[in-house]
Amino acid sequence: MNTDVIMAGFGGQGILMIGTLLSIAAMEEGKSVTFFPAYGVEMRGGTANCTVVISGEEIGSPVVGHPKSCVVMNGPSLEKYLPFVQKGGNLILNRSLVDPARVTRTDLNVLSIPANDIAREKVKTPQLASMVALGAYIAVTGVVRMRTLFDCLPKVVSKKYERFIPLNVNALKEGESFARNRA
Amino acid sequence: MNTDVIMAGFGGQGILMIGTLLSIAAMEEGKSVTFFPAYGVEMRGGTANCTVVISGEEIGSPVVGHPKSCVVMNGPSLEKYLPFVQKGGNLILNRSLVDPARVTRTDLNVLSIPANDIAREKVKTPQLASMVALGAYIAVTGVVRMRTLFDCLPKVVSKKYERFIPLNVNALKEGESFARNRA
Amino acid sequence: MKNKAKEKFTKQVFSRPRSLLDVSTHYCPGCHHGIAHRILAETIDHFDLREKTIGVAPVGCAVLMYDYFDVDFVEAPHGRAPAVATGVKRAQPDRFVFTYQGDGDLAAIGTSEIIHAANRGENLTVLFINNTTYGMTGGQMAPTTMLGQKTSTSPYGRDFRNDGYPIRIAEMLATLEGTAFSARVATSTPAQIRKAKEAVKKAFDMQIRGMGFSIVEILSTCPTNWGMKPLDAQKRVLGEMSGYYPLGVYKERKQADFA
Amino acid sequence: MKNKAKEKFTKQVFSRPRSLLDVSTHYCPGCHHGIAHRILAETIDHFDLREKTIGVAPVGCAVLMYDYFDVDFVEAPHGRAPAVATGVKRAQPDRFVFTYQGDGDLAAIGTSEIIHAANRGENLTVLFINNTTYGMTGGQMAPTTMLGQKTSTSPYGRDFRNDGYPIRIAEMLATLEGTAFSARVATSTPAQIRKAKEAVKKAFDMQIRGMGFSIVEILSTCPTNWGMKPLDAQKRVLGEMSGYYPLGVYKERKQADFA
Amino acid sequence: MTPEPVGIKRELMKGNVAICAGAIAAGCRFYYGYPITPQNDIPEYLSAHLPPIGGTFLQAESEVATINYLLGTSASGKRVMTSSSGPGISLMQEGLSYMAGSELPAVIVNISRSGPGLGGIAPSQGDYFQATKCGGHGGYRMPVLAPHSVQEMYSLTMLAFDLADKYRNPVMILGDAVIGQMKEPFVPTSYVSTVPEEKPWSLTGCAGRPRRIIKSLHLKDDEIEAHNWKLHRKYMTMREEEVRSEPTHLEGAGIVIVAFGTAARVSKTAIQWARAEGLPVGMLRPVTLFPFPSREVDEAVSRADAVLVIEMNTGQMLEDVLISTRHHDKIRFLGKPCAIPTPEEILQEIRSLAGEIGVKAGNVR
Amino acid sequence: MTPEPVGIKRELMKGNVAICAGAIAAGCRFYYGYPITPQNDIPEYLSAHLPPIGGTFLQAESEVATINYLLGTSASGKRVMTSSSGPGISLMQEGLSYMAGSELPAVIVNISRSGPGLGGIAPSQGDYFQATKCGGHGGYRMPVLAPHSVQEMYSLTMLAFDLADKYRNPVMILGDAVIGQMKEPFVPTSYVSTVPEEKPWSLTGCAGRPRRIIKSLHLKDDEIEAHNWKLHRKYMTMREEEVRSEPTHLEGAGIVIVAFGTAARVSKTAIQWARAEGLPVGMLRPVTLFPFPSREVDEAVSRADAVLVIEMNTGQMLEDVLISTRHHDKIRFLGKPCAIPTPEEILQEIRSLAGEIGVKAGNVR
Amino acid sequence: MPGTAPLPKGRIEIDFERCKACELCIPACPKNCIEMGTGTNRQGFAAAVFARPGDCTGCAVCAECCPDVCIQVWR
Amino acid sequence: MPGTAPLPKGRIEIDFERCKACELCIPACPKNCIEMGTGTNRQGFAAAVFARPGDCTGCAVCAECCPDVCIQVWR
Numbered sequence A, B: 001m002n003t004d005v006i007m008a009g010f011g012g013q014g015i016l017m018i019g020t021l022l023s024i025a026a027m028e029e030g031k032s033v034t035f036f037p038a039y040g041v042e043m044r045g046g047t048a049n050c051t052v053v054i055s056g057e058e059i060g061s062p063v064v065g066h067p068k069s070c071v072v073m074n075g076p077s078l079e080k081y082l083p084f085v086q087k088g089g090n091l092i093l094n095r096s097l098v099d100p101a102r103v104t105r106t107d108l109n110v111l112s113i114p115a116n117d118i119a120r121e122k123v124k125t126p127q128l129a130s131m132v133a134l135g136a137y138i139a140v141t142g143v144v145r146m147r148t149l150f151d152c153l154p155k156v157v158s159k160k161y162e163r164f165i166p167l168n169v170n171a172l173k174e175g176e177s178f179a180r181n182r183a
Numbered sequence C, D: 001m002k003n004k005a006k007e008k009f010t011k012q013v014f015s016r017p018r019s020l021l022d023v024s025t026h027y028c029p030g031c032h033h034g035i036a037h038r039i040l041a042e043t044i045d046h047f048d049l050r051e052k053t054i055g056v057a058p059v060g061c062a063v064l065m066y067d068y069f070d071v072d073f074v075e076a077p078h079g080r081a082p083a084v085a086t087g088v089k090r091a092q093p094d095r096f097v098f099t100y101q102g103d104g105d106l107a108a109i110g111t112s113e114i115i116h117a118a119n120r121g122e123n124l125t126v127l128f129i130n131n132t133t134y135g136m137t138g139g140q141m142a143p144t145t146m147l148g149q150k151t152s153t154s155p156y157g158r159d160f161r162n163d164g165y166p167i168r169i170a171e172m173l174a175t176l177e178g179t180a181f182s183a184r185v186a187t188s189t190p191a192q193i194r195k196a197k198e199a200v201k202k203a204f205d206m207q208i209r210g211m212g213f214s215i216v217e218i219l220s221t222c223p224t225n226w227g228m229k230p231l232d233a234q235k236r237v238l239g240e241m242s243g244y245y246p247l248g249v250y251k252e253r254k255q256a257d258f259a
Numbered sequence E, F: 001m002t003p004e005p006v007g008i009k010r011e012l013m014k015g016n017v018a019i020c021a022g023a024i025a026a027g028c029r030f031y032y033g034y035p036i037t038p039q040n041d042i043p044e045y046l047s048a049h050l051p052p053i054g055g056t057f058l059q060a061e062s063e064v065a066t067i068n069y070l071l072g073t074s075a076s077g078k079r080v081m082t083s084s085s086g087p088g089i090s091l092m093q094e095g096l097s098y099m100a101g102s103e104l105p106a107v108i109v110n111i112s113r114s115g116p117g118l119g120g121i122a123p124s125q126g127d128y129f130q131a132t133k134c135g136g137h138g139g140y141r142m143p144v145l146a147p148h149s150v151q152e153m154y155s156l157t158m159l160a161f162d163l164a165d166k167y168r169n170p171v172m173i174l175g176d177a178v179i180g181q182m183k184e185p186f187v188p189t190s191y192v193s194t195v196p197e198e199k200p201w202s203l204t205g206c207a208g209r210p211r212r213i214i215k216s217l218h219l220k221d222d223e224i225e226a227h228n229w230k231l232h233r234k235y236m237t238m239r240e241e242e243v244r245s246e247p248t249h250l251e252g253a254g255i256v257i258v259a260f261g262t263a264a265r266v267s268k269t270a271i272q273w274a275r276a277e278g279l280p281v282g283m284l285r286p287v288t289l290f291p292f293p294s295r296e297v298d299e300a301v302s303r304a305d306a307v308l309v310i311e312m313n314t315g316q317m318l319e320d321v322l323i324s325t326r327h328h329d330k331i332r333f334l335g336k337p338c339a340i341p342t343p344e345e346i347l348q349e350i351r352s353l354a355g356e357i358g359v360k361a362g363n364v365r
Numbered sequence G, H: 001m002p003g004t005a006p007l008p009k010g011r012i013e014i015d016f017e018r019c020k021a022c023e024l025c026i027p028a029c030p031k032n033c034i035e036m037g038t039g040t041n042r043q044g045f046a047a048a049v050f051a052r053p054g055d056c057t058g059c060a061v062c063a064e065c066c067p068d069v070c071i072q073v074w075r
């Protein structure tokens, strides 16, 4: 097994957190993994993104020109990454903020999910939109087990927000079930 | 013709001035010449010295390990340079300040001259001891003409001291005649 | 631009100053860099200096300011803007030269350059944006960080026993002979903004009249790295910050030393 | 040492301090570096600090001072002595650490380091030798060179329009919160020498009591580069120099900020 | 990077933080620095984690001051570290030269960015010359270690402290934004010191012993020459004893890649792909950039048909490869300043090189 | 150095002063600097001679400030120069990188001393790497000129200003205390500019034209890469067009010396002596150290039996010689850090080399 | 519209796309004319809106306080 | 020796070899006990000499002023 994903959205949407969660889960499942975030002088309030590579073998490049999957949480990120997703790759698109009509490619496996709406309406926690998207990504790719993600949540949620862990679990589940139902 | 000389003494004795005068004179006579002074962080009130190389051809090194001649104006300089003068080379020694008995080598052509005394008594200008020594050096080596030295004096004596040029001429002459008479 | 307002109210009483390009900045919401920029541009316009100005940009959040101003600009290494500006002004004494520097830039790495520019009475104008932190690099402690303030490199709060004291630049530079004008202002209320403009004008005027070095320290906000809403950040300036950094004019030369 | 004096007058009332090695210095005749050295050594002895002192040597005429003192010494790059001393003191807070710096070293290239050491209240003692010139490199203009003074790089005399103003370090550092003690003294008369010793003692005492940064500026001479006889150089200090650089204590902390 | 056997405790760790962990493990309790992207995790982490263990974190007023804080603490006999990037490292050059001249140990981390000038924060290997040829004055040298994984950020930091003390010399860790910013699983191995803790040259006050002087000035001509020869011998010993490199698939490799750090890391992917195509490609990765593994490179290369030097610059280590392999003719360079070469680009280069020299694809694994 | 025909006005001039004369002749009216031995003659001379001709002399508070004064004046479109030595040049590295990145011309003189650290003021060539590989961050390059006579101190300074403007790049003059402090006869040749005076990129206020920006920051990854490729092409052009070297007695030389500056100068004496003994020795003296005369060295060397590289350091230019002469086997190095090799020592080395390779003494002149 | 309402003396325009929703203009307006909006602009911000034009005096205080120079004022 | 001359109260010694002849001690002595000498030491300086021992009070002012720490004082 050898896969990679770029996750991208606005700063503050929790992109780096879902990337880290996915990476830790992969590690806990005994895989090699690299997590590479965008860093430094970004446009203030601009975009955030990260690349996660997961493999059964030693990983070379942590940076990926043409990802197998892409989780896109906002408009600018779609513009930036759409051209690079591999032919036949997965695009998880947050249709709460991005019009799916903007996806001009037809050679992708697109899952457009109203992540913000689900987070707000089903999870009652608007901040958890990216967690919803991660759930959907896992449903589509099966790269790690959902169970592992749940178990690893305490490692990425700070002590202060520990009590929200169940909500995070819900968000992951909602994302997963949306994806499964659509499929 | 190809020769070189190291001139050395206390700071303030005018060593660099006689070195420069000799160099300019050599240049005016159409020769190649290099003048290389000691520079920079010296012991305060310490020694001053310079090396002059004169040649009919292009000069390579302006620094000389074993000079053909040495003009020594004080004790520390004798200690420093005596071992290096070429066999058969010339040593012009200011015996007003250095006891000629300290010259332990017998393979040199030594001229010991009471330069300070001559400057004080004959030239009536104690500051001109090194000019006296230069006169003696010229008498011994004939490397430039005395006339040229006289002509070049205005180039090394600052405007302020112009009126002392005749005294400098006297000093050179006194040094020369002392050397000639001793010979 | 067509708009209904114009039909009824024909006199435009506030618009973008000529020297400020019609583009969005990269600054965070509510960051006072934007206010300082506008004041600067208005003052350039006021004195009709746009075509004879050379600006010196800092390294800090304002590093891209040359993308926002319609004047010639040179980028200085971090902290060296006063030295670069000196090089410009010496070469072109008849041009108007300013630097715009953050507190990391001016009060940390650039301490020596600002002090000697001031001490030489270099005929320059400096806008100094004190937001008590290194905004651009992610909110580290600056020499101007307040005691007790938590930053990404003072996670337990600034402690004078380890980190020393917040430094008062306007006061320190005012003690130097070469300084013609030194003032501290803020931009957190409309009244303060008006005073800030006055101070910047005076600083410009000093250079125009060849009086020597002029500096205006502007107490500013960094909502992002302070972890505050912009309005709360403004309140911090009005309270805590102006308490330690009193607003006012610390030096104003009335007459040139040479006449 | 055998000598007749001892036979009759048995009490030696003045001798070389223990911390000063029995060697000749390289200083020019009449240079006050020697006086400052002796005062420093006497104060080290007075507080019995020889065995727990680490000195930081500057780059300047005093660069070789480690050859003259019987204490541990580290050489700092030009101007960086306060930073090097900070590194030493942070590593060994129970040792006594001082720097000794010239005006080129401290007031020019080392401006930033001295200001921030003071501002941090770094628990160090600084002896600052102001002789209005770069002695070691041959008498160039320093930031402390007097207006009108001719040096090898101000051949027409220092002109504030090109070169700025002589900078007053003791006063400037006194304005910083972290400074516990700042004074200016001279060593041109016996009375001044006594006062200078008092000031150096106080500065030492500040560090011993953990009060923070202490500095003593010593108006000194450079007969060689001033082109003066040593006695005339002393007169310049008493007159012209003390006129612009007034002697006195500019700051003296009575109590530590933390108790 | 190789997946660890299950059971060993692994942590997902950021490269920059691994440096901190390595420093703390190696007993470093003093850190001074000045913020600069992309290494801010290091001061940020240490400002939180040094004080609780009795260590000192002090943010300096500048990089010029920083390196001199290091000088003072090192002279006191303590392990000390700083980190910076491009412009900040440039400002430390005078101090680095002084530390080398005064024979003072310290660890300097350069999480490099792209230059020249303010440049940008894109990853780059443009500081190879500055690090290995030493950007300060006077011709000193220092060991330069080039980690290519989070695990190495940790282990090479520990090694750096030992080398620094062993040779009384500054040691540089040359990373880049990729290795500094990425996270990957990491196993905290324990630190075993290889050098004596006592520093009989350190300045601690002269109680019960003659005073000590630490300096780099030698005014007499022959003294400074003797001092430089002494330093030179030290550098020669480093060349003899401290070379480190990692061979990958060198056996039977017709094409040998020479690359370090991130470029080497990315090359590994390309090599996997190439070998999957049957192309006999291997790599010699210098871990120490100074001392450069000249013998190792020469050996690896002498048996190959072609050499591909890959750098994230326009050709710097290339010079050391050329010097090391004086009789090899087929040296090709793939360089990108301020950008990571993709595995695809490298594979392309390998293919075309294979075509040129007539290396046939076969079964290589 | 060759005696000028009588009649031409010669002056006895100090090397450092010849630099000032060259700068003034080339129209430089701005000098900033900070005192340091052994180059103080330059600021001292210019502080006296620039103001009377309407120029600006300003002593800076430090070398860090100095290089940034240069940056500002250069951005204003004016010719500007500084000079320093070892520690001061190290402090300029960040600024130099910025100037290279911002493509700003200036002339930087390094009258080098011995290091590392405070070192000493003995002459040395220990800064070769710093100058030619560029000690600042980010992998920029700059032309480095190495005068070996007072006359060249003058002429190469004039050339330096032209190169700086032609390439919009800093240019370094790398001298040492010997060439800086010595006096010899000198003929003030007249300056003929080879570059247009107008600088259409300079900042003069945007009257009647769009504003201009001078900067080195390029935040977008591809922008900074493109910028670096652009700079790289410029450096390649320098390599093509600006190589300068001086051959001496190369014809039939079985032994070729490669040396620059003072080492080359001293070698000339040794060569005279060796040739007087009938030993066929010649020299290729690089005048530009960057761009290094690789082709010239390779050519000179390819016809020789042995090469003797002589430097006042422990082997720096040697690396460039090795890179330039990949297939030559008999390369010997004579190095002395912080001391001038004497003609005697060089002659000795020549003799033993001649013995080894079996070069027979004969009539060579 | 009741006859007693005073006529507005000025009018502002807020650049919807450029507003960063910092809210600084809200308390700045002495007449309380501005409110935060609900529509999100292309930058992702819910820009401020000129909610009570009737009270505007055209004093320009709001514009002076806006860091992003989004407000133009007419009188 | 006239009977009225007071006995000296102190005595100094000047290190002949170390003195740099700066003359600072000369005006420093309130009793005018020191003079510049004529003999040149190894450094080349005409060192100061304790010329009028009879008047010395052992006050040590001369020693305090000597930059080269050449003077020792006894009482």
Ligand SMILES: Cc1ncc(C[n+]2csc(CCOP(=O)(O)OP(=O)(O)O)c2C)c(N)n1
Pocket (backbone or CB within 6 Å): C059, C060, C061, C062, C078, C101, C102, C103, C104, C105, C106, C129, C131, C133, C134, C135, C136, C137, C142, E034, E035, E036, E037, E063, E087, E088, E091
């Ligand atoms: C020599 C050097 N050191 C450090 C940096 C990194 N750096 C960039 S901006 C900055 C601090 C900016 O803070 P400040 O000047 O207060 O401006 P602000 O962003 O707060 O407006 C630093 C440390 C750099 N670019 N160069």
Ligand SMILES: Cc1ncc(C[n+]2csc(CCOP(=O)(O)OP(=O)(O)O)c2C)c(N)n1
Pocket (backbone or CB within 6 Å): D059, D060, D061, D062, D078, D101, D102, D103, D104, D105, D106, D129, D131, D133, D134, D135, D136, D137, D142, F034, F035, F036, F037, F063, F087, F088, F091
């Ligand atoms: C970085 C650097 N710049 C310049 C120098 C040269 N330098 C040596 S001492 C000195 C000035 C010393 O003057 P000051 O500090 O006043 O001491 P003084 O000799 O007057 O006692 C200078 C500029 C240096 N060593 N290092």
Ligand code: SF4
Pocket (backbone or CB within 6 Å): A044, C026, C027, C028, C030, C031, C032, C033, C061, C131, C135, C136, C221, C222, C223, C224, C225
């Ligand atoms: S980080 Fe702070 S200073 Fe920088 S733009 Fe954002 S709010 Fe303003």
Ligand code: SF4
Pocket (backbone or CB within 6 Å): B044, D026, D027, D028, D030, D031, D032, D033, D061, D131, D135, D136, D221, D222, D223, D224, D225
């Ligand atoms: S040069 Fe000046 S400061 Fe230096 S030792 Fe001589 S008199 Fe003293």
Ligand code: SF4
Pocket (backbone or CB within 6 Å): G010, G011, G012, G028, G029, G030, G031, G032, G033, G034, G055, G056, G057, G058, G059, G060, G061, G062, G063, G073
């Ligand atoms: S112009 Fe004045 S009244 Fe009108 S909206 Fe702005 S602040 Fe309010």
Ligand code: SF4
Pocket (backbone or CB within 6 Å): C030, G014, G018, G019, G020, G021, G022, G023, G024, G025, G026, G047, G048, G065, G066, G067, G068, G069, G070, G071
């Ligand atoms: S102040 Fe400006 S940017 Fe902020 S909310 Fe109001 S209009 Fe928008």
Ligand code: SF4
Pocket (backbone or CB within 6 Å): H010, H011, H012, H028, H029, H030, H031, H032, H033, H034, H055, H056, H057, H058, H059, H060, H061, H062, H063, H073
């Ligand atoms: S001890 Fe006093 S009285 Fe005696 S010589 Fe010295 S200064 Fe004069």
Ligand code: SF4
Pocket (backbone or CB within 6 Å): D030, H014, H018, H019, H020, H021, H022, H023, H024, H025, H026, H047, H048, H065, H066, H067, H068, H069, H070, H071
């Ligand atoms: S003060 Fe000291 S050095 Fe000077 S003359 Fe007197 S004894 Fe000699």
Ligand SMILES: [Mg+2]
Pocket (backbone or CB within 6 Å): C060, C102, C103, C104, C129, C130, C131, C132, C133, C134, C135, C142
């Ligand atoms: Mg700031």
Ligand SMILES: [Mg+2]
Pocket (backbone or CB within 6 Å): D060, D102, D103, D104, D129, D130, D131, D132, D133, D134, D135, D142
């Ligand atoms: Mg001084």
